[in-house]
Amino acid sequence: MIENVRTTRLPSGLVVATDRLDTVESVTVNVWVNAGARHEPAEINGISHFLEHMAFKGTHTRSARQIAEEIEAVGGSLNAYTSRENTAYYAKVLKADQGLALELLADILRNSTFDEEELAREREVVVQEILWAIDTPDDIVFDYFQETAFPNQALGRPVLGTVPVVRSFTQDTVRDYMRNTYSADRMIISACGPVDHDAFVARVAEQFGDFPVTAAPSIEPPAFHSGDWREERDIEQVHMVMGFEGVSYTDPDYYTAAVLSTLHGGGMSSRLFQEIREKRGLVYSIYSYVSSHLDSGIYAVYAGTGQNEVSELIPVLCEETVRVADTLEDGEVERAKAQLKASVLMGLESPSSRAETLGRQIQIYGHPVSSKEMVEKVEAVTRESVAACARRIFSTKPVTAFVGPLSRVESHDSILARLGHTAGA
Incomplete structure (x- = not known):
């Protein structure tokens, strides 16, 4: 209890x-x-x-x-x-x-x-x-x-x-x-x-107490597909999302994926922010995120960049994504874990956050989950488990979506190749 x-x-x-x-x-x-x-x-x-x-x-x-x-x-x-x-x-x-x-x-x-x-x-x-x-x-x-x-x-x-x-x-x-x-x-x-x-x-x-009870609506099982969406617009920036099949809320890798996302693109010290914004000045905004569902999930990166910069951004983004699993350092893993633990514990200071978390946990797991248990699961994440999670997620063929001036955006097949995948289904 x-x-x-x-x-x-x-x-x-x-x-x-x-x-x-x-x-x-x-x-x-x-x-x-x-x-x-x-x-x-x-x-x-x-x-x-x-x-x-x-x-x-x-x-x-x-x-x-x-x-x-x-x-x-x-x-x-x-x-x-x-x-x-x-x-x-x-x-x-x-x-x-x-x-x-x-x-x-x-x-x-x-x-x-x-x-x-x-x-x-x-x-x-x-x-x-x-x-x-x-x-x-x-x-x-x-x-x-x-x-x-x-x-x-x-x-x-x-x-x-x-x-x-x-x-x-x-x-x-x-x-x-x-x-x-x-x-x-x-x-x-x-x-x-x-x-x-x-x-x-x-x-x-x-x-x-007498709220009605009805039969549960059916939901179809998810089927993730690689693909590409492009919409040409006469605006100043190219907005892009590149993502992979992720993990569900109940997946054993859920907390590991959160650590991976945090060190990959989750803050100012993350790899993507440091390499792409701070070192190269290619974007104003770039971040990775994990979006989980009850039986599926997405791991994705968003970036907003200029029409000229996009041709340099995509190769760097792909390179930084591919190299994560083999170049992890203990310090960045521990830093990401500290960020997640702080987020969990800071959420305890807000009644609104606590009420929302309580309802969400019961919906997902059928019971409340203590902050102590969540922190322990973050603590259990290791450099080796993050590397294995990165290989698992980034081995799936990605989805890309672009909105903006697209003349310098390379093909989806080219992006697949940069990530180590072949074209086709």
């Missing part, structure tokens, strides 16, 4: 988890729903994100304005976000108002009306959000990359959806999706702050 963390499963299957922290004055309450872009059929791609928007647009007892005014009248905040595997709703309030926070979250998830006028307005708001993303090359390049890595799969489709599909959404679309995917046994309610677990569970049981 983790100190100050308690969990209770209601008869419906809904999990309630609290992380008691008496040294702060605020409480963060999260509602995690195991429903995201990955659970959507192609014909309603974007509905998870759209439903998240509509949940705040009025209930049978409150208008959208009343929802906003009621939470802000106590100095609190209410928000949500959607990813490929879940949707999260959260409220942050002072400790005296935690009951209100939970009641508002219950109201928007149980009693939303999906008013036709509100729905019409919000369709256009989301359309503007999609168009903003398309107009932002260092944003949309990641969607292109994901689509190329997982072609014709839900995991590769954009979280926001597309303009024609979003404009097709009706009240029935939203209601049917919510009815089919928002199920008590796929929900986690987590809270952190000065929270009494038993009292909080009683409130949750009162507000969510």
